[in-house]
Amino acid sequence: MFARMAATAEGTAAAALRQVLQRVQQAAEKANRTPEQVRLVAVSKTKPVAMLEEVFQAGQRHFGENYVQELLEKAPKMPAEVKWHFIGHLQSNKAKPLIAEVSNLFLVETVDSVKIANQLDKAVAGAGRSPLNVYVQVNTSGEESKFGVEPGDCVDLAKHVHTGCSNLNFSGLMTIGMADYTSTPQNFKTLTQCREAVCEELGLSIQDVELSMGMSGDFEQAIALGSTNVRVGSTIFGARDYGPK
Protein backbone atom coordinates (compact mmCIF):
# COMPACT_ATOMS: atom_id res chain seq x y z
CA MET A 1 0.00 0.00 0.00
CA PHE A 2 2.78 2.40 0.90
CA ALA A 3 4.62 1.47 -2.28
CA ARG A 4 1.54 2.32 -4.28
CA MET A 5 1.12 5.65 -2.57
CA ALA A 6 4.76 6.49 -3.19
CA ALA A 7 4.49 5.56 -6.86
CA THR A 8 1.45 7.76 -7.22
CA ALA A 9 3.10 10.70 -5.51
CA GLU A 10 6.20 10.30 -7.67
CA GLY A 11 4.24 10.44 -10.87
CA THR A 12 2.09 13.45 -10.05
CA ALA A 13 4.16 16.10 -11.80
CA ALA A 14 4.79 13.89 -14.83
CA ALA A 15 1.07 13.16 -15.13
CA ALA A 16 0.27 16.85 -14.78
CA LEU A 17 2.83 17.64 -17.48
CA ARG A 18 1.14 15.24 -19.87
CA GLN A 19 -2.22 16.84 -19.19
CA VAL A 20 -0.84 20.32 -19.82
CA LEU A 21 0.78 19.15 -23.07
CA GLN A 22 -2.54 17.73 -24.14
CA ARG A 23 -4.31 21.00 -23.35
CA VAL A 24 -1.62 22.92 -25.27
CA GLN A 25 -2.16 20.65 -28.25
CA GLN A 26 -5.94 21.04 -28.13
CA ALA A 27 -5.71 24.82 -27.80
CA ALA A 28 -3.26 24.98 -30.71
CA GLU A 29 -5.47 22.84 -32.94
CA LYS A 30 -8.51 24.88 -32.05
CA ALA A 31 -6.63 27.97 -33.19
CA ASN A 32 -5.61 26.23 -36.45
CA ARG A 33 -2.02 26.07 -35.32
CA THR A 34 0.19 23.03 -34.80
CA PRO A 35 1.43 22.06 -31.33
CA GLU A 36 5.00 22.54 -32.60
CA GLN A 37 4.24 26.24 -32.86
CA VAL A 38 3.77 26.49 -29.10
CA ARG A 39 6.65 25.84 -26.71
CA LEU A 40 5.86 24.82 -23.14
CA VAL A 41 8.19 26.16 -20.46
CA ALA A 42 7.85 24.32 -17.15
CA VAL A 43 8.21 27.00 -14.48
CA SER A 44 9.98 25.27 -11.60
CA LYS A 45 10.72 28.12 -9.20
CA THR A 46 10.70 27.09 -5.53
CA LYS A 47 10.35 23.40 -6.50
CA PRO A 48 12.95 20.76 -5.55
CA VAL A 49 15.33 19.31 -8.13
CA ALA A 50 13.79 15.83 -7.68
CA MET A 51 10.55 17.17 -9.09
CA LEU A 52 12.30 18.81 -12.03
CA GLU A 53 14.03 15.50 -12.74
CA GLU A 54 10.69 13.71 -12.83
CA VAL A 55 9.39 16.18 -15.37
CA PHE A 56 12.64 15.97 -17.36
CA GLN A 57 12.34 12.16 -17.42
CA ALA A 58 8.85 12.60 -18.83
CA GLY A 59 10.41 14.44 -21.78
CA GLN A 60 10.26 18.10 -20.81
CA ARG A 61 13.34 20.13 -21.80
CA HIS A 62 12.46 23.83 -21.36
CA PHE A 63 12.45 24.95 -17.72
CA GLY A 64 11.91 28.46 -16.33
CA GLU A 65 13.32 29.98 -13.15
CA ASN A 66 12.78 33.41 -11.57
CA TYR A 67 15.73 33.84 -9.25
CA VAL A 68 19.35 33.91 -10.38
CA GLN A 69 20.58 32.31 -7.16
CA GLU A 70 18.08 29.46 -7.39
CA LEU A 71 18.95 28.85 -11.05
CA LEU A 72 22.68 28.83 -10.25
CA GLU A 73 22.02 26.15 -7.65
CA LYS A 74 19.72 23.99 -9.76
CA ALA A 75 21.40 24.14 -13.18
CA PRO A 76 24.46 22.02 -12.28
CA LYS A 77 22.21 19.39 -10.71
CA MET A 78 20.11 18.95 -13.82
CA PRO A 79 21.13 17.34 -17.15
CA ALA A 80 22.96 19.59 -19.60
CA GLU A 81 20.17 19.01 -22.16
CA VAL A 82 17.88 21.31 -20.17
CA LYS A 83 17.14 24.57 -21.94
CA TRP A 84 16.83 27.14 -19.18
CA HIS A 85 14.68 30.23 -19.44
CA PHE A 86 15.29 33.07 -17.03
CA ILE A 87 11.87 34.65 -16.42
CA GLY A 88 12.38 36.80 -13.32
CA HIS A 89 13.39 40.40 -12.89
CA LEU A 90 17.10 40.62 -13.63
CA GLN A 91 19.26 43.00 -11.61
CA SER A 92 22.19 44.24 -13.63
CA ASN A 93 24.81 42.93 -11.20
CA LYS A 94 23.40 39.41 -11.72
CA ALA A 95 23.79 39.39 -15.50
CA LYS A 96 27.42 38.33 -15.35
CA PRO A 97 27.08 35.30 -13.02
CA LEU A 98 23.93 34.18 -14.84
CA ILE A 99 25.75 34.11 -18.18
CA ALA A 100 29.06 32.82 -16.86
CA GLU A 101 27.65 29.96 -14.81
CA VAL A 102 24.63 28.69 -16.75
CA SER A 103 26.14 27.50 -20.01
CA ASN A 104 22.85 25.96 -21.12
CA LEU A 105 20.87 29.16 -20.57
CA PHE A 106 18.57 29.23 -23.60
CA LEU A 107 16.65 32.45 -23.22
CA VAL A 108 16.36 35.51 -20.99
CA GLU A 109 12.69 36.51 -21.23
CA THR A 110 12.80 39.67 -19.16
CA VAL A 111 14.96 42.33 -20.80
CA ASP A 112 13.26 45.58 -19.83
CA SER A 113 15.90 48.30 -20.13
CA VAL A 114 18.80 49.39 -22.29
CA LYS A 115 21.00 48.98 -19.24
CA ILE A 116 20.16 45.32 -18.69
CA ALA A 117 20.46 44.62 -22.42
CA ASN A 118 23.93 46.14 -22.43
CA GLN A 119 24.98 44.20 -19.31
CA LEU A 120 23.85 40.92 -20.88
CA ASP A 121 25.52 41.79 -24.18
CA LYS A 122 28.79 42.45 -22.40
CA ALA A 123 28.52 39.32 -20.25
CA VAL A 124 27.89 37.10 -23.30
CA ALA A 125 30.89 38.60 -25.08
CA GLY A 126 33.02 38.12 -21.96
CA ALA A 127 32.00 34.49 -21.65
CA GLY A 128 32.77 33.89 -25.33
CA ARG A 129 29.39 32.28 -25.93
CA SER A 130 27.27 32.38 -29.06
CA PRO A 131 24.56 35.05 -29.10
CA LEU A 132 21.97 34.69 -26.36
CA ASN A 133 18.26 34.61 -27.17
CA VAL A 134 16.30 37.34 -25.39
CA TYR A 135 12.75 38.63 -25.22
CA VAL A 136 11.81 42.19 -24.40
CA GLN A 137 9.35 42.25 -21.49
CA VAL A 138 6.35 44.52 -21.93
CA ASN A 139 4.08 45.68 -19.11
CA THR A 140 0.75 45.30 -20.89
CA SER A 141 -1.44 45.53 -17.79
CA GLY A 142 -0.09 48.84 -16.56
CA GLU A 143 0.16 47.54 -12.99
CA GLU A 144 2.89 49.33 -11.08
CA SER A 145 4.05 46.09 -9.49
CA LYS A 146 4.95 44.68 -12.89
CA PHE A 147 8.27 45.07 -14.61
CA GLY A 148 8.60 45.61 -18.32
CA VAL A 149 8.61 48.56 -20.69
CA GLU A 150 5.44 50.45 -21.52
CA PRO A 151 3.88 49.16 -24.76
CA GLY A 152 4.77 52.47 -26.40
CA ASP A 153 8.45 51.95 -25.60
CA CYS A 154 8.80 48.36 -26.82
CA VAL A 155 9.91 49.32 -30.33
CA ASP A 156 12.83 51.41 -29.06
CA LEU A 157 14.13 48.69 -26.77
CA ALA A 158 13.63 45.93 -29.35
CA LYS A 159 15.52 48.07 -31.83
CA HIS A 160 18.37 48.61 -29.40
CA VAL A 161 18.66 44.87 -28.76
CA HIS A 162 18.34 43.95 -32.44
CA THR A 163 20.71 46.51 -33.87
CA GLY A 164 22.89 47.55 -30.93
CA CYS A 165 23.66 44.31 -29.09
CA SER A 166 25.62 41.98 -31.34
CA ASN A 167 25.78 39.26 -28.68
CA LEU A 168 22.03 39.14 -28.19
CA ASN A 169 19.51 37.55 -30.49
CA PHE A 170 16.24 39.49 -30.32
CA SER A 171 13.70 36.65 -30.35
CA GLY A 172 10.40 38.08 -29.21
CA LEU A 173 8.22 39.82 -26.65
CA MET A 174 7.03 38.64 -23.25
CA THR A 175 4.27 39.75 -20.93
CA ILE A 176 2.59 38.74 -17.69
CA GLY A 177 -1.20 39.04 -17.76
CA MET A 178 -3.25 40.62 -15.01
CA ALA A 179 -3.08 38.51 -11.85
CA ASP A 180 -6.85 38.10 -11.59
CA TYR A 181 -6.99 37.20 -15.31
CA THR A 182 -9.83 39.67 -15.92
CA SER A 183 -7.99 41.67 -18.54
CA THR A 184 -5.63 39.05 -19.92
CA PRO A 185 -7.27 38.94 -23.37
CA GLN A 186 -6.64 42.66 -23.67
CA ASN A 187 -3.07 42.27 -22.31
CA PHE A 188 -2.37 39.56 -24.86
CA LYS A 189 -3.84 41.61 -27.71
CA THR A 190 -1.65 44.51 -26.68
CA LEU A 191 1.41 42.25 -26.97
CA THR A 192 0.42 41.18 -30.49
CA GLN A 193 0.06 44.86 -31.41
CA CYS A 194 3.53 45.49 -29.99
CA ARG A 195 4.84 42.72 -32.23
CA GLU A 196 3.28 44.32 -35.29
CA ALA A 197 4.92 47.63 -34.47
CA VAL A 198 8.30 45.98 -33.84
CA CYS A 199 8.14 43.96 -37.07
CA GLU A 200 7.28 47.03 -39.07
CA GLU A 201 10.08 49.13 -37.59
CA LEU A 202 12.75 46.43 -37.74
CA GLY A 203 11.68 44.86 -41.03
CA LEU A 204 11.11 41.46 -39.41
CA SER A 205 8.39 38.99 -40.29
CA ILE A 206 5.81 37.97 -37.69
CA GLN A 207 7.16 34.39 -37.61
CA ASP A 208 10.56 35.67 -36.51
CA VAL A 209 9.22 37.35 -33.38
CA GLU A 210 7.89 35.04 -30.68
CA LEU A 211 5.22 35.90 -28.13
CA SER A 212 5.72 34.65 -24.58
CA MET A 213 2.35 34.90 -22.86
CA GLY A 214 0.11 32.61 -20.86
CA MET A 215 0.56 30.95 -17.45
CA SER A 216 -1.40 28.27 -15.55
CA GLY A 217 -4.64 30.23 -15.48
CA ASP A 218 -4.66 31.57 -19.01
CA PHE A 219 -2.37 29.62 -21.32
CA GLU A 220 -5.18 28.31 -23.52
CA GLN A 221 -6.50 31.84 -24.02
CA ALA A 222 -2.96 32.97 -24.81
CA ILE A 223 -2.53 30.25 -27.43
CA ALA A 224 -5.82 31.28 -29.02
CA LEU A 225 -4.40 34.80 -29.28
CA GLY A 226 -1.10 33.72 -30.82
CA SER A 227 1.26 32.79 -27.98
CA THR A 228 4.30 30.79 -29.09
CA ASN A 229 5.76 30.27 -25.60
CA VAL A 230 3.61 29.49 -22.55
CA ARG A 231 5.07 29.48 -19.04
CA VAL A 232 3.25 27.02 -16.79
CA GLY A 233 4.25 26.43 -13.18
CA SER A 234 1.67 25.47 -10.58
CA THR A 235 -0.49 23.35 -12.88
CA ILE A 236 2.53 21.07 -13.41
CA PHE A 237 4.36 21.27 -10.09
CA GLY A 238 1.54 22.11 -7.68
CA ALA A 239 0.89 25.29 -5.73
CA ARG A 240 3.85 27.23 -4.38
CA ASP A 241 4.12 28.05 -0.67
CA TYR A 242 6.26 31.11 -1.19
CA GLY A 243 7.77 33.29 -3.87
CA PRO A 244 6.09 35.33 -6.58
CA LYS A 245 2.87 34.23 -8.15
Ligand SMILES: *Cc1c(COP(=O)(O)O)cnc(C)c1O
Ligand atom coordinates in the same frame (compact mmCIF):
# COMPACT_ATOMS: atom_id res chain seq x y z
C1 LIG B 1 5.67 32.08 -11.70
C2 LIG B 1 5.60 32.53 -13.09
C3 LIG B 1 4.92 31.79 -14.07
C4 LIG B 1 4.13 30.52 -13.77
O1 LIG B 1 2.98 30.83 -13.04
P1 LIG B 1 1.84 29.73 -12.76
O2 LIG B 1 0.63 30.54 -12.52
O3 LIG B 1 2.29 28.96 -11.57
O4 LIG B 1 1.74 28.87 -13.96
C5 LIG B 1 4.97 32.25 -15.38
N1 LIG B 1 5.63 33.37 -15.72
C6 LIG B 1 6.29 34.11 -14.80
C7 LIG B 1 7.00 35.33 -15.23
C8 LIG B 1 6.28 33.72 -13.46
O5 LIG B 1 6.91 34.47 -12.56
